[in-house]
Amino acid sequence: MENALKKIVAAQKAGKATGIYSCCSANEYVIKAALLKGRKDNSCVLIESTANQCDQYGGYTGMKPADFRIFVEKLADEIHFDKSRLFLGGDHLGPLTFASMPEEEAMKEAEELIRQYVAAGFTKIHIDTSMKVADDDREARLSDSTIARRGAQLAKVAEETFLELKKSCPDAVEPVYIVGSEVPIPGGQQGGAQTDQVQVTRPEDFKATLRAFEEAFSARGLDHAWNNVIGIVVQPGVEEKDAGCTEYDRSKAATLCEAIREYDNIVFEGHSTDYQTKIKLRELVEDGVAILKVGPGLTFAMREALFALAYAEKELLKDRNSHFMEVLDEAMVADPPYWKKHYQGTKEEIAFKRKYSFSDRCRYYMPEKKVADARNTMIANLKDGVPLNLLSQFMPRQYTRVREGLLQNDPEALIIDHIGDTIDEYLYATRQNELF
Template identity: 25%
Template structure:
């Protein structure tokens, strides 16, 4: 089905994602049911497997939204380059004979949005060049969408917000670069996503929102790219790092505006959202979920350790894996938890912070250390201890993640949509 949809998209002179969204719109008119594309942030091998399993079970498309921190030319924290990531996804999909469309995308691609760029103190020219090289690698690897997000500028004085004119100009520059590289090398059409939830109220100020559209439209026209237009625009719809209530009222406002320009709204930070069914009801085109799956993976490992402890006490396991302690030690040693601290929290002593916050920081921080050699070794030991006793460790772990993913497939009205997409 993936191949068939790509063939139909090519015949329609569209990218795969633009074609899927076009069919979604047509199906909504036919059935009266809106659908929201679900995107998983693939922060571990387990999440990749779980997403493909869930997509197969639900007979629906799956989109992977990878940040440059996760997958990049340097391997990111997953240890995978763009080419290796695409190859890995294809291998895992083939292993379960997945027929669903698989859409692969860059999430938040822009200057200084890769942690390493900030750490190395890159100037504007250096970080833009690195981003362009990452985009080229993604296009060559077969990615379907690039989220162009030049909304951060570390050279500005603290507290100063980047102007919407600069955001639009840099967005045009990056899209122009991608299109020039794609066309010169004969690669298929790709889709684009623009905007962010982290600037100008997530473009939720309606005057700024419309201004961004107009600036982008005129900028692309000036560069001779009238036929290139983002299918997704990111909007702030109530959810962020610490809130989980989707604001349907705000969403509807910006959904209607974006429709006038031929785009649909994408929600980010949709993790653990309390009212996911409101996304399609509001006309949202897509939603990204990521850290939630790291939390579920952590919880799955803790369940496995509980089983392991019981077996150890029964004399059926010679040595425990100590996976929980290994995870805590690795996250704390990485120092990446500091990135998520509030202003009044302690960056010098992890254990000086509130116990609930410690657990949250560990759960969300695990995505950075899944590929640490010590963590891998501990997980291997855990799995061996359980499987030697007839316990299907990986199945138990994946069930935690898949349960969370199934929720989004159902609440976003995506179950069995594959049967409609190809008609």
């Protein structure tokens, strides 16, 4: 079966400013929020897992790709979401988490990684071989030809795996591919990306990358797979920072976005679109960046909602509260690798960033037992609803919806609804309910 995500390309090339946002998260509240918005709008939903989150060893979530699919589909079933409108993607699939190994070993691991994603039925595959491995020259730029050669090696495994999958699942949907990686490393820029001097991809570099991949695919006899390459990752000039973002400036990306019009079957994929305004997000889609990746912006909204409930709980129960915020910070301090390279400053400044940085890192700690237990205690303490005066103080938009009878005064419903406000920005920008 042909992959319905190709409709994004068809719409763009027909002059329609239509795209899709990609929910890059393994958080249950975030995924539920995305699915509920999709159900309400009768829209499609694209959910992606990164190589950090899920791999053949479980990633930081403890889930392999097949586990992640089961996890997401279970949530879809719980809220009666039409799974024919659900797309699962694998993000930054390549030697990312195996880069400390020499090429032969790293690529062998990357092959198994991509094999597991395709075998699990993921239908949007971002092949990312842009990182250096142990035996690459540390002083020289990794060439387009090397990146493309490794990418084609993984595409061949993906194609072979899909043919095996079709033997047991004749109706399996062919994967589409995204290539390139003109972005910071998955998980966020180190040091908080405190500068606005984000370098927009040069048109000649985008074209050279695309040409190198096409030649590498052809050299391996992957012409059919090349026809399923629908996008290339570029940097249109966006990035989140600790307390804001580098905002999209379409004038700076004009020559890049003009270049995509020369290609009939390719759109741009933009990463790190978190915290752009809905107007800027729509401009990105209008300019050919048809796939908008968002991750930290959604878990930041989830964290905002949890903290709002924690503040309400403190006011309500004083010393008998869950101490959720304190427990979360203790977990982060006890296990710093997930945030240490990302936050800079004095001890006080770093403590502030652990809680409030837009470059959200708390998402890595939510699955920890003591953090989950504190969250569950807080939710149990508020199971009868948040008093309206406190709800108005800490979650005013949700307060209004509760008063209007549009939202249940239930802590988990409040969390999911708050995340949904961020998703609404992306739905405004992409008009993805028009795709299917």
